[in-house]
Amino acid sequence: MKSLITSLLLIGLFTLTACNTVKGVGQDLQKAGSAIEGAVKKN
Template sequence: MKKNDNSQTRLAVTALALVLGLGALTACNTTEGVGKDMQSAGEAVSDAADDAKD
């Protein structure tokens, strides 16, 4: 493998990681949004557990 091929692969992986990271950040918009999303998910799991228990 040539040194140039390795650099191009590394650049492609870095670009992909950046795009995915930015996508994740914009999905929740803010840290507060992440907290609300996590809280909603926790409540849904809790509700499902309560339903299964009954």
């Protein structure tokens, strides 16, 4: 469980550092939300 949390935090950190602007962060969050919504609708 601890390694899963660490992995998710690292992925989040890399994602945030890849964004150069606040607009980029918003777009990334929107894409992540869409992916989660799609996964929920499939179940």
